[in-house]
Amino acid sequence: MGIGEVWDLIAMRPMTNVLIVLSHQLAGSLGWAIIVLTIIIRAAMLPLTLKQLRATKAMQALQPKIVELQKKYAKDKQRLGAEQMKLYKESGMSPAGCMVPMLIQMPIWIALYWSIMKVLAATPEDFLGLSRYLYSWPVVYSALPLESIFLWLNLATPDHLLLLPLLVGGTMWVQQKMVTPTTADPQQQAQGRMMLWMMPLMFAFLTMQFPSGLALYWVASNIITIAIQYYVTGGWGGLVSARATKPTGKDKKYKERIVRVEETPPEHEALEADIVVPSSTQEGLEDAGLGDKRQDRGGSYPKSLRQVRRRSGRGRSRRSKRR
Amino acid sequence: MWFKRKGIWLGVILLLLVALLGTTVLGCIQRSQPKGWSGGTVADGTLFLGSLEGKLVAVDISNETRLWAVLLETPAPAGGGCAAPSVPGAIYGNPAVDGELVYIGGYSGKIYAVNSNSGAERWVYPRTGKLKPIVGGPVVSQGKVYIGGSSGKVYALDAATGDNEWEFQTGGEIWSTPAIVDETLYIGSFDKKLYAIDTITGKEKWAFETQGAIVVVPLIYDDTIYIGSFDRHFYAVEATEGKQIWQFPATDEDKNKPESWFWAKPVVYNNVIYAPCLDGKIYILDAKSGEELAEPIDVGSPIASSPILVDSSIIIASEEGKVYSLDTASNQVRELTSLKEEEKVHAPLSASEGTVFIHTDEDTLYAVDSETGAKRELYIE
Numbered sequence: 006m007g008i009g010e011v012w013d014l015i016a017m018r019p020m021t022n023v024l025i026v027l028s029h030q031l032a033g034s035l036g037w038a039i040i041v042l043t044i045i046i047r048a049a050m051l052p053l054t055l056k057q058l059r060a061t062k063a064m065q066a067l068q069p070k071i072v073e074l075q076k077k078y079a080k081d082k083q084r085l086g087a088e089q090m091k092l093y094k095e096s097g098m099s100p101a102g103c104m105v106p107m108l109i110q111m112p113i114w115i116a117l118y119w120s121i122m123k124v125l126a127a128t129p130e131d132f133l134g135l136s137r138y139l140y141s142w143p144v145v146y147s148a149l150p151l152e153s154i155f156l157w158l159n160l161a162t163p164d165h166l167l168l169l170p171l172l173v174g175g176t177m178w179v180q181q182k183m184v185t186p187t188t189a190d191p192q193q194q195a196q197g198r199m200m201l202w203m204m205p206l207m208f209a210f211l212t213m214q215f216p217s218g219l220a221l222y223w224v225a226s227n228i229i230t231i232a233i234q235y236y237v238t239g240g241w242g243g244l245v246s247a248r249a250t251k252p253t254g255k256d257k258k259y260k261e262r263i264v265r266v267e268e269t270p271p272e273h274e275a276l277e278a279d280i281v282v283p284s285s286t287q288e289g290l291e292d293a294g295l296g297d298k299r300q301d302r303g304g305s306y307p308k309s310l311r312q313v314r315r316r317s318g319r320g321r322s323r324r325s326k327r328r
Numbered sequence: 329m330w331f332k333r334k335g336i337w338l339g340v341i342l343l344l345l346v347a348l349l350g351t352t353v354l355g356c357i358q359r360s361q362p363k364g365w366s367g368g369t370v371a372d373g374t375l376f377l378g379s380l381e382g383k384l385v386a387v388d389i390s391n392e393t394r395l396w397a398v399l400l401e402t403p404a405p406a407g408g409g410c411a412a413p414s415v416p417g418a419i420y421g422n423p424a425v426d427g428e429l430v431y432i433g434g435y436s437g438k439i440y441a442v443n444s445n446s447g448a449e450r451w452v453y454p455r456t457g458k459l460k461p462i463v464g465g466p467v468v469s470q471g472k473v474y475i476g477g478s479s480g481k482v483y484a485l486d487a488a489t490g491d492n493e494w495e496f497q498t499g500g501e502i503w504s505t506p507a508i509v510d511e512t513l514y515i516g517s518f519d520k521k522l523y524a525i526d527t528i529t530g531k532e533k534w535a536f537e538t539q540g541a542i543v544v545v546p547l548i549y550d551d552t553i554y555i556g557s558f559d560r561h562f563y564a565v566e567a568t569e570g571k572q573i574w575q576f577p578a579t580d581e582d583k584n585k586p587e588s589w590f591w592a593k594p595v596v597y598n599n600v601i602y603a604p605c606l607d608g609k610i611y612i613l614d615a616k617s618g619e620e621l622a623e624p625i626d627v628g629s630p631i632a633s634s635p636i637l638v639d640s641s642i643i644i645a646s647e648e649g650k651v652y653s654l655d656t657a658s659n660q661v662r663e664l665t666s667l668k669e670e671e672k673v674h675a676p677l678s679a680s681e682g683t684v685f686i687h688t689d690e691d692t693l694y695a696v697d698s699e700t701g702a703k704r705e706l707y708i709e
Contacts, residue, residue: 130362150501
């Protein structure tokens, strides 16, 4: 049995048949079936998604320290690697923490993507090919072909009203913006901006060519991700903090103090002792359950920084009030 | 500083390349285009068929040369990303020939009548605008052309002028080619029904409902309509009243599990029905009782291409391109030949004087000797 057959057996066929059965159960609506299956799959993978989100957030929080190390050991790559590993180890996390949950989820997303494509059967050839993926359940063969009209959409063709490309691009932008880390480095800011716009634009462009059914899956998936991010990482993240951090006097003072601390030549012991993050990202760390590993053990930072942390704590309580 | 900037720009370029590649690959994967699977129709020594390039082609059978080819379906722009600069219009149904005109429907939603000698267009329906895609083929009878469309309508057009005589609306898409006897037209629909329609008035005579969609071209034999359905059952239906005579479930070896759809048109010979199925089997059934007369013939690959009777043998092409001859006397099958490995066969077979014509999904037309299996490639482009 080839790898393609194994893939079909364990992923494609089950997913395709479940989609057809769901469609049958939901009054023959393929649109609702796509949305419901997306919700079911995202719910089943929630623990992995949470793990990934938290690990990503924590990695972002470590970024200032990584940059600091990169500056310090710019000429000694070996030492840089060792110091980075040390930092990861002491913070109780690893870069793989972001990747592993994502890698586990990938095959499921791909199977869902292909199942939707299969079921949509945009051409007669696709429809003929669908027959080999079907189980012998009576409900499956009596449900086909599925109704491809959903709201204003023909799910097998692109949305000519262009509402769906806007929805796909818009939800993806919001989702990205929420997790885009704030950084003082203008080059990183430029890179972040590019990422923030490129993916939504690319997917909006693809939506103009793809069957609407697939775009519907993207919209549903993006909205679920936004909801998860909202509840897990604490609010709208970068979506509102970008505006909130606009030049109030206190913010300026706060930034200046952070810069002053970062400019202080870091001692090696200090790096081992703690990881200092801006207040906005610290919330995420505490949410992620990493706070216990990252408690200020004291003594490693100047007094001024402790004051900053206290202030940031006050800021947090004010924000939660606003929510 | 330079290294840092360089790194960022390299990252940005890499990101753009990945995005471009992703767009291209995803776009190409997604944009599976309709190709077409038109089979041939033989009339007066000429084979007519729709090519994958959107052309109606006429081939002289005697010397196997192309007489003419006329582009019916205007290529549509590919929309960028993929290699092909444009996408040919697809033709799925077999042409119908009547006198000096050849009729064919296109996936673009147009029905054409062209001169069989020159390929010159006589008329096109509709004259402006388009219908929904047409997958089935036309049938000509008593001065009218009948064809079904994805709109779910059966269209009756004046064969000489293309004027609309009547339309009949079904509850689902129509991919099937109609069959006509006397003044009744029989056609299956995605709404799971087989319809009998009066060809004079365009009114429904009766409808027979199955549990699945019907794309099979109805076989009419001895006042009975034989048809397979997506519900994995094969039916015999009384032609005048639309009552079921018998039904046969396509089952696996344990006889308890339905297998696959019926897609291709069955063949009848000496009161025996040969019903091809997408499960790769040909079921051999008694036309009167529906009893299985012999073990089904398993060709190991789906049969989407309608087989054809040549003398007393049934020639079958499996999807994977193997061609078989089924001896109706012994119900034994032998392999005649294999086509190229990458070529698939979905188009119905046609035959003339012991030669079977097979149109593949690579747009190759094969002429296969039904006795020896010797094959020749005919270039239709």
